[in-house]
Amino acid sequence: MKLWTSPWVSCLVILILCFGSECGTVRRSKRELVRIREAKATIPGACATRLPRGKRSLPGLERRVPRQRRRSSQAEENSPDRGKAVYFTGRGDQLRLKPGVEIPRGNFTLEMWIKPEGGQRSPTVIAGLYDKCFYASSDRGWLLGIQAVSEHGNRDPRFFFSLKTDRAHKVTSIHSNARYGPNQWAHVAVTYDGVYMKLFVNGAQVGVSREQSGDVFSHLTKKCKVLMIGGNALNHNYRGAVERVGLWRQARGQRQIIRDMQGHEDPQDLPQLVIRETFDHPGRKWLTVKDGNFPQPEEGGGGRLGFLGGVGVVNSEGILDTTLDPPSCGQTVCDNVQVIKNYNNLWNFRRPKKVRYRVINVWDDLRIKPTVSDHQISLQHQQLNDAFSPYNISWELSVHNVTNSSLRNRLILANCDISKVGDDACDPECNHPLTGYDAGDCMSGYRSRCPEHKQGNGVCDPECNWENFFYDLGDCCNPNVTDVTKTCFNRSSPHKAYLDVKEVKEILNLDGSTHLNVFFANSSDEDLVGVATWPWDKEALTHLGGIVLNPSFYGTFGHTDTMVHEIGHSLGLYHVFRGISEIDSCNDACLETEPSMETGDLCADTNPTPKFKGCHDPEPGNETCGGRHFTHTPFNNYMSYADDACTDSFTLNQVARMHCYLDLIYQTWQPASKPPPVPMPPQVVEQHHNSITLEWFPPISGHFYDRDVGSVCDKCTEGRVLLQYASNSSSPRPCAPSGHWSPREAE
Ligand SMILES: [Ca+2]
Ligand SMILES: [Ca+2]
Ligand SMILES: [Ca+2]
Ligand SMILES: [Zn+2]
Structure with missing residues (x-):
């Protein structure tokens, strides 16, 4: 339907504030079979804090502040x-x-x-x-x-x-x-x-x-x-x-x-x-x-009254507020309900995406003992693509082989922060024979006797291999007298028998901006099968990002969904039980009482459920925030804790979230880089008797697509302003008998 002939429409491109999590939190999700251990700890040298799951990180909060601080505060007016x-x-x-x-x-x-x-x-x-x-x-x-x-x-x-x-x-x-x-x-x-x-x-x-x-x-x-x-x-x-x-x-x-x-x-x-x-x-x-x-x-300064146009909030200056806020339980623009609904409803947001991932396979120097076999790699690759391809996400595999016996032969602790070894508190994630039981922290009450003549005598004596004897005065970390990969428990020794994942990632120093890197950790903790980096973590695109898997749960029959689950976290998915089992209190903004895109896992098509490993609805239990019976729970979902025989799908809301995060964060993992999509349709922000003003939302990543310098503004008028003219438009409202429509009808 035609509208009046040539209304002018100025294109006001409003830039969005940075989405990066500059001061983000470091959060690790893991698909543990037994317990969650995510203690609060400050990471030295960074402004990051480890928060319990379910808690918001700072960037989301920071981004909400400007709107409250806009000029229209009562006092100011x-x-x-x-x-x-x-x-x-x-x-x-x-x-x-x-x-x-x-x-x-x-x-x-x-x-x-x-x-x-x-x-x-x-x-x-x-x-x-x-x-x-x-x-x-x-x-x-x-x-x-x-x-x-x-x-x-x-x-x-x-x-x-x-x-x-x-x-x-x-x-x-x-x-x-x-x-x-x-x-x-x-x-x-x-x-x-x-x-x-x-x-x-x-x-x-x-x-x-x-x-x-x-x-x-x-x-x-x-x-x-x-x-x-x-x-x-x-x-x-x-x-x-x-x-x-x-x-x-x-x-x-x-x-x-x-x-x-x-x-x-x-x-x-x-x-x-x-x-x-x-x-x-x-x-x-x-x-x-x-x-x-x-x-x-200023013409009309301050006097202009805005009006609501669709989802955007128009302020008193007639300018859209284009910051798409996440709900209070969310983190980024990809948690915004309207954005995800658009990803959900419009197929072109979910067009096929090919994503690169890289398996980091560490070998011994003789090239006999890889961390994972070729068979594991190919089986897992097949299963991974089978799981994701129905959702228009496919994975392109590359394998990075590293020959390094010293790395291959050491224990890699997937979830233990090295600074906790020997800190006088027993940390179960660091407790292993090869750490000397958390350098003795988990051996409280055990006092060994070490005769003085054995200390530092050039032989590693196990009874002297404790911190109070300075690890046998260095004997047990001396590669000339002992197999240090079995005996060196001193966390400050370069020969120590164990490494944490961060140290491994530092040693490997692999670019995280081109691929999703997949690391392996032969964890002390048999329960731990994987760790992932959230897309909003500041490490997400660095050498410290990627996912960490236990090789026993990688490319082995019955355990291939672990990687699917961890990748789900990397692409912004929470556990389906987040809204019940990963909240801090019954006042937590993430508490999911009804399925909702604003609480819990931010998906309305996964019913609330407590953490549960069975392949059926959980039996009524004692939930802290009101005992309820949970029905039609998403136990088949990859983001549940059910095993492979049970899990088989993602939901549409989850798929929308993953596509959004691929656009928002992971453009560089995709061989075909495209301009980031604009997540919202333009909104009418102003109308006069013969014109309306539309405003476009910025691209979801906040970054405008790079064109060659010089060509960007060849369409601009004086003052680098770009004008766009609409030649026709339509309205669902009925046509007035005069044949003329007012701007009101073009809303
Ligand atoms: Ca400790
Ligand atoms: Ca000795
Ligand atoms: Ca849900
Ligand atoms: Zn998980």
């Missing part, structure tokens, strides 16, 4: 001196602070609300302090602006804060952690306290440096300093709105900045305030540049 937003055109409406105002020489804070348009040049200066006397050192002072971080074209533009004190030899620049959102209001603040320079966006500290020190300038050069907003003399001008600029002679702390952002003003702070510009009378404190004008009030 009601603040009497909120002032008005002015619009800088980028052409001759920059402002210079009048000479009478004393610009802070030392500590300072500059903060403001801004709504930058897309397609700014790099760099763009929003505000800056310049030196008009010393042309040779024109970079003295500081700048707040927008700069492309990528070297190719104008990609990945971010807010930056740069500073060069009069004494410094070079400039220091810090950038925000993610690209800016065009046409979205953001509160930006930069502070300097003589030691630290910091950049805050929407109240969050996103950059810090201590490269500069001391005052920004001295008394002597005071008269030379010029503060400008909206651009600079080099025409690096800013296009977009600015509101409520504050300049302080102190480095404000994060808490104060958040209060400023919310519009609260503490009268005690006011002596530190140099300027609070609300743009009601800009001519009082500011001068225009030569032949320039004052920036005009």
Whole structure:
């Protein structure tokens, strides 16, 4: 059905915040047959914490914050001196602070609300302090602006804060952690306290440096300093709105900045305030540049009322909130209900995907004893593809052979962190004869006697091989006197008889971005059959990612579904019993009472079930959060704990999740790299009597498909804006007798 002839539609491409789990949690799932042991422990040197399953990791939480912090907070809207937003055109409406105002020489804070348009040049200066006397050192002072971080074209533009004190030899620049959102209001603040320079966006500290020190300038050069907003003399001008600029002679702390952002003003702070510009009378404190004008009030600024268009939430500026939040029990955009429904309902999201995996087979130096046989590899490969091919996922095998007796002959502990060996607490996952029973930790009460003459006598004496005798004064870790692969229990010795999986992965150092790597661990713990890395783990695409399998449960009859199960975890699937048996408390956001895409395993087509190994519904038991009878439970599902004879399928929701994570995280494991899909249809964000504005969601990965530099913007108009025009559109609403449809009907 035709709509009116040529309505224009502007394409506003809104960028999404980073999805990466920069500060992600390290979580390991395993298909243990007996017990779950996932103690809380801090991984040294990383900001990662091991959390019990069912608990959310940080990235999901962090990503939800910006929406709450959007400008529309009550305090801000009601603040009497909120002032008005002015619009800088980028052409001759920059402002210079009048000479009478004393610009802070030392500590300072500059903060403001801004709504930058897309397609700014790099760099763009929003505000800056310049030196008009010393042309040779024109970079003295500081700048707040927008700069492309990528070297190719104008990609990945971010807010930056740069500073060069009069004494410094070079400039220091810090950038925000993610690209800016065009046409979205953001509160930006930069502070300097003589030691630290910091950049805050929407109240969050996103950059810090201590490269500069001391005052920004001295008394002597005071008269030379010029503060400008909206651009600079080099025409690096800013296009977009600015509101409520504050300049302080102190480095404000994060808490104060958040209060400023919310519009609260503490009268005690006011002596530190140099300027609070609300743009009601800009001519009082500011001068225009030569032949320039004052920036005009923003057209329709703040007054525009948005409306809901489908799933996206449109804010008061008529701009979609394109951050697709996961439910509180989820982690990423692939846990968003609407996204997964689209993957579920639209076949083209689930088009066949071929994925590479690599089996790491370690041999002894004589090449006699592989970790897994060719027969195992081929049988498992066949079974793997049989399991996944009905769901349009196929696996491409490669085998990486490593010849290394020292690795082959050592015990590899799949789930024991090496730092726990000999830490004076018995850790069952580290308890094995070849670790000397957790270096004695699991032998409490056992006291061996070691005659002094045997210590360090060049023979490894088992009765002396304990930590308190320094492992027989080194005898038992000396490869010249003993078979260290049997006797060396000292975790700090390079000859120790065991390794943890992380050490093995470090030694092998195999790229995790090209293949799903499959490692083997001859675990101490016969119960442990596999460990996987979640797609949101920060290791997922590194040499520390991949899955770890017990070779006895790999390519052996009746045990081939273990790998299917572990790969399910790698592709973002939880255990079907997560919502009942892997929750922290009955208040846990993941508790699954009814099948739901927002709780438990985030799949509505797997009924809630407790952890259970049988091939039938579990008998009524004592569930902590209300004793219930679980019926039609998904015991046949690969993500249950039933054995191979029972498991045979994934559900449609699970398949949607796996395809989504393959698009979101694992593009590089697939030989045919495609542009990441856009998970949502465009939404109507604005309508006038003869036009509507649609907004497109960004691609699911947040990364736009790379084209050759230079060709990206050949369709752009001035100012790097891309316009798209619709020539026809349709509506399910009936046609009015006049034959004309209003935009209302095009929603
Ligand atoms: Ca221990
Ligand atoms: Ca000895
Ligand atoms: Ca479920
Ligand atoms: Zn599992």
